[in-house]
Amino acid sequence: MEDYLPGVPSRSIGEWLTSLGLEQYARHFIENSVDLSVVRDLTEKDLQELGVLLGHRRKILRAIAELPRPSAASYGPAAKALRKEAERRRLTVMFCDLVGSAALAARLDPEDMREVIRAYNGCIAEVIGRHEGTVVRYLGDGALAYFGYPRAHEDDAERAVRAGLALVEAVAALPTRTGDPARARVGVATGTVVIGNVADEDPANRGTIIGETPNLAQRLQAIAEAGSVVISSGTRRLTGGLFDYRDLGCVTLKGWSEPVPAWQVLGPSAIASRFEALRNKPPIPPLGRDEEIERLLRRWRYAVQGEGRAVLLTGEPGIGKSHLALELERRLGDERHFSVRCFCSAHHTNSVLFPVIGHLAMAARLERADSATKRRAKLKALIARAGIVGEESFALLADLLSLPPDPQQGIARLPPQKQKERTVAALLAQLEGLAASRPVLVIFEDLQWIDPTSLELLALAVERIPPLRVLLMMTARPEFVPPWPGHAHVTTIPLTRLSRSDGAALVERVTAGKALPPEVMKQILARTDGIPLFIEELTKTVLESDWLRERGSDYVLGGALPPLAIPATLDASLMARLDRLASVREVAQIGAVIGREFSYELLSAVAGLPRDKLEEALFQLVRSGLVFCRGEIPDAVYTFKHTLVRDAAYAQLLKGRLSQIHAAIAEAIEKGLGEIADGQPELLAHHLSEAGLVARAIPYWLRAGQRAATRFANLEAVAHLERGIDAMERLPPGSAKDRLELDLHLTLGPCLIAARGHASRECVASFIRSRELCERLGDVAEYPQVISWLVSASIMRAELAEAQQGAATLVDLAEARGNRPAFLSAARAEAMILLFTGRLPQANEMAERAIKAFETSDEETKLAARTAGQDAGAAILALDSWILWALGHIDRSVGRMNASLRRAESIQHPHTSAYVAHYASLLHILRGEPDAGLGHAERCLALADEHGFAQFAALARAERAICQSASDPLLQTLRDAMRMLDEWFGSGMQLGITVLVCPTLLNCGQATQALDFIERAIAAIERNGERLFEAELCRFKARALLLCNAQGALTGAEDLLRRALATARGQEARSLELRAAIDMAALFADQGRREEACGVLAPVYQWFTEGSETGDLRNARELLERL
Template sequence: MQPVLMIFEDVHWIDPTSLELLTVMVDQVPQLRVLLLINARPEFAPPWPHYAHVTTVALTRLSRPDGAAIIERITGGKTLPEEVMNQILARTDGVPMFVEELTKTVLESGVLQERDGHYVLEHPLPSLAIPTTLHDSLIARLDRFAPIREVAQIGAVVGRSFSYELLNAVAGIPREKLEEALGQLVLSELIFRRGEIPHAVYTFKHVLVRDAAYSSLLKARRANLHAAIAGAFEQRFPEIVEAQPETLAHHLTEAGLIEKAVSYWLKAGKNAVQRFANLEAIAHLQRGIETAGRLPDSLGRDRLELDLQFTLGPCLIATQGPASSTAIATFARGRELCARLGDPPEYLQVMFWLATGSVIRGELPQAREVTATLLGLAEARNDRPMLINAIRGLGMILLFMGHVVDARELTERAIEAFGASSETEKLAARAAGQDAGAAGLALMSWALWILGHVDMAAARMAAALQRADAVGHPHTQAYACYYASILHALRGEPAIAHRHAERCLSLSEEYGFRHWHGLSRAIRGICMTMLDPSASTLEEVRDALDHYRSAGYQLGITALYVLLCPILLLRHEPEAALEVIEQGLSAANHNSERIFEAELHRLKARALLLCGAAGSETHAQLLLDRALTTARSQHARSLELRAAKDLAALWIGQGRRDEALAFLAPIHAWFTEGFDTHDLKEAKVLLDQLQS
């Protein structure tokens, strides 16, 4: 493989998708024969980690000798009068492009004459002969080439790059004069050409050159040119209309053709959604919403904005989470627009988004009431996509509230409804943020594990992952991978859990899933410590949990707590474990998230026994009794087995072996599957000891 030099310039202006590609390239560079150079302004914050193979060099202003060297290169080695040289160096203040452009401005101004291999001043240097800013310098150069200035201005309206074909379509200039003007711009190095006419593409030397040309236009002329460019795209370049509707949207917006512009911003957003480019979709849709605000109040404007907000919702759910302030504001605005439009079809989904935000914030009882109402409305309206999501959403709420049997029944019902739906309905149900089929199977797997069907749970989770991969929807894949990582960690399979956590994290980093990014970091760190108790990853876990809570997220936090506590106990840190347990119990009481309440009581008993304080056995007995009562009330067989095993171990230490055997044996005997999992193996070992 030949060595390659790759250069990315002005990365502070990079679009989200290109930045994702660049981030992957930076990660892969050590395996390639590539020297990758990236330049950007100081405000650019690289999204990649501090790799050992990445070196950052801060570029300071040029020294006086370096500036003089650039001037000498531009003059072809011919010296300038000292007065002119000093003014150029003083006014450019070490900015390379300014040095270059100002030198060319002076050379083109006519104040200098070439003599015997150097330049001289024929007359004293006028006070305004040398512009004081880069912008003034660029304007001066354009003004000096009056015949070509108009061509540069038209090109600037198109953008940083423009094709000969498009320019010829809108300029209204004879071909010969157009080509002559373009040739002069190329010779002046204000623009560069790639390819040959009529297929040539021109690029301004720098965005500041383009900006200078653009700013020299009167506003009315700019608007007319933007409208002409948009019209040319629609009439002559249908492939751009289809692939880059945001380009037309921009020109139509600047032309003041607002309603048409909004429809193209919507199309651009939808195109980006289809590519899973959520950040680009958000940018296009928010620009469309901003543009729609320039229309007069009317139901038509409200309808246009609702289309934009409705497309924006799932993008925000994926990237920021449904409880983020931006997402909640979008959902609330959607509700307001629905009210003004008189209960349109989107109303139920918008209300479901708001309920989902409440779920993520831990407001489970309120969300349960709203979602139950939505379910009834969906049934009354025969709205199949909303019905699927409402059933699944209510099942999720009940699962986290600890009503596991009801949760299983609802998720089964949601999966059945999903299976009986058309592909169009299945796709419409994805407005909730993820594929309803994969999400329903993932939820059911947790319910089945808690109810004691541990192998059936693994099978449902495998089906969820398979469905997520089959539809190829990245946010669904991240969702399923996170649920899979928790399930396999609960089953005592940290290696499998770690693999799913890594994939969830990778997807989150690639597609900007902020919500799953923190959660996957936490479960990954927990799994790494399970595999190697000496690993120093717990600080990362704590940071991820703190970040999750500080963002206002609450749902599912107890699952991570009950996985973290056994590690702390193995590391003989019972005080730290008790602190985490108290946070979990507080969440159970405050948020009604009681899915792992029994496990929290069990772990608290273990932590107290490890502390060894006076009366710890008595207190532990009470906590284990409470854990058993809670687990039985929830029909949580897996959690009941754990509590029973710990209580039996406590009784063995008290010499109550027969009671322990009689108590543990029937609980273990209930299970008909999962005998190769950690919990059932431990219970079997304990029973064998008691029976020997």
């Protein structure tokens, strides 16, 4: 069947070209498979590649614009250019309107008005096509155009704005036969839309767009003045400083409930560098580029000495080429030199010497308002710096800048080729003249977009510079191939990605030093692959979201962390990479749904393509650089080069199509790839969940959580189990559902304890839900364990009365059922409660019962008791070491702790090891041994950071600061300790162990702050009954009063120390009694009351039979000797 255009008699492409008088191009069109079915899709760039001359290109584009528009019944090539399937993408939409068309129609004959509209439509087609947009439809005197569909470019928003400016200018030049100029107005908006055949299979619906973006563009066009372009905030953000704007403020638009910000575009800005124009702030030194900067500076030093050098910096977009060039220029700021900066442009790849013209205009400071005479004078002054005064050179450069010739100079017009040769020679002479005066730094950016004549000039410059004082620094993307041969004076420096540490430092620079939550930092670094631009933009996106809130010098999450969206500033660039491979896009999308990494085996099972077609598609993806391949088919594994490229491919798919692909992947795994289901159950669970098959997904989430938990990957286990719990809402009610949900929570409990601590909101919520499920199911064997979790949470939240009641009930319940693991947890919990409420002998008795029960248990029982989060044996031994120390059994206490450390070392359970290291650190702090305490704190912190134990990370940092303050009482150490304790409180913990920061405050001379802290702690004791450290608080308060030296301080201190002694004696806390006695004796001795001092201290000191070389007993002995 012949190709056709709707409304045009059937004919061939040759016949159509003949009708235009351009039959000489028919062979070129036919050889490139260009027929009438695609003629509407041709752009100026396409025609140029076909070898069509400029004037003929204009003629063909006008003819295309005048073709009859297709109806819904006979929708032809324009629709075929648009993709059939619907998809999501970020799109820039332009609406253009012919102002006053109704009045114009009233004044013109209909036939004349038809010619105006045809010329107007031809103008639109030419301008939009030149900027590689797509005219979707003409609407009488208006037009709708897309930039970014069906093919995206990395600068679609910029292209749309440039097209808008060019369009209002071109329309103003159209003849109207009334004597009045035609005037157009343009609205441009950018946003996420669904586009494609969104309604049915009717071809007329291809290119239909759903979303607010087209409506916004239309409304902005309606408020624009004649001859102007108005843009949305989404477009403004993407175009940055590329244009000059007039802020219109927030305007009221029909259909919008709130005013909308808008800007009028005045024209291109004077900023030549895209890097600088697209960033609002002055650039700061790049991170991780010290080696490259040193190499550049070394070559500059050669150039200064008369040994010219050329350097080509290569790297993918966003890697930091322009930033490095700018940094070199900044480093040379104080040196006497000339700087020449030339910038190639994607919009001027065929504009002769465009980067050079831009440099000359900028260097000469030519302005639009300058007269021709003034412009010539400025240019003459510029070239005089190089010692060039010849009339021909001046005339050549003036012509290059399109300056009108000086009527007083009669320079003959040269043939085009001779003109080009002499212009290039004049430019090279300019460079040589500058270098004779002082060293010259030439920066030539973005060579991948260089025009042919500029490339000729550059190649000649590379040949000429060895004897000149010139450093020629060029930047290009990897696809650029330099035409010059290898030279000793030319160096290529490929820029690599940033290391993880440099990436983290860049994130902190964007956040102005405020720390992000670890999970946010981890996701940013994982998804940006060390590309500086990606890191900066994704971090900014996070900061601009409502996910974070500030707390002191940090950011904290306000809720669960959602998947990070692709920044708007990167979306177009990523889509452009995918659209270059439209023919294999579906294969890339299926791979993206599988994950960043996908195997040939799984992809082939899902794609359903013949082997040869699938392998060809994969070959194209690898060749494009979008994916890497490891291994040979059929064992090959493919990886997306960038996580964000994978995300962009995934984001294009609509929800329905996504569900289909996820379901196909899950089916392929279940039926043919059982090793994935066994080794990566979370992968199968994910695909089943995304396919909406939650009933099948939840058991796999449980299996994934259990598998991660056995590997101590607590954060991963929590994530898997919470996904399963979230999905439970979609199951029908019943006992089977309750049992499955309980299994999820029972697995989740120990993982949450390890990751976030008993008292965290997440833990308590899970424990309460577990209790509800147990009570609903009735007679559940795990019920005692759930109660023990709730008791532990109450202990850590200092809800001791409630905890005491629960622990007593739990002990009885465990003994009645003969449940030894539950008894071990219950006995430890009750011992902890007795300790913190100051009933030390009873606490020791309960701890001894638990230790005996543990020692007589088999290994299976010991492991079952680990559901509390730690190994029961190591935990109760550590707890009893504290009890024994407080009771005054100093050496036995250390023996218990050593036994706990040995048990933790033998079982290799990370959370237990962190738990015991924490208790060991605090024991040594209590004993006055900060060096030993510091070692255990460091061990605890290392484990916490490695395994994500947030509770122990905060505690270990506080313990480290407390230990360090003993030998280095600095305010920074104090602030570190207080900040870590704030984290401890923030996680729900309220235990009075935080009173150990009081010595840090007092050692730093912060007596007033210490008093405030102590008063709050004493109030908490009265509120919750946690009296273990009541004596210590009284003692610290006495010391603080004496430091303040306030009136009545001596009397107040003595009263407080008497209270400390009485409290410690009542608790039989001999170690705390000894400290209170030492301070009381010292106070009496200072007052000359030596006999009273001996009477207070000697009986307490004589009670001790062990630990004679510990700090407290040495201090007591030395004080008694002085008395």
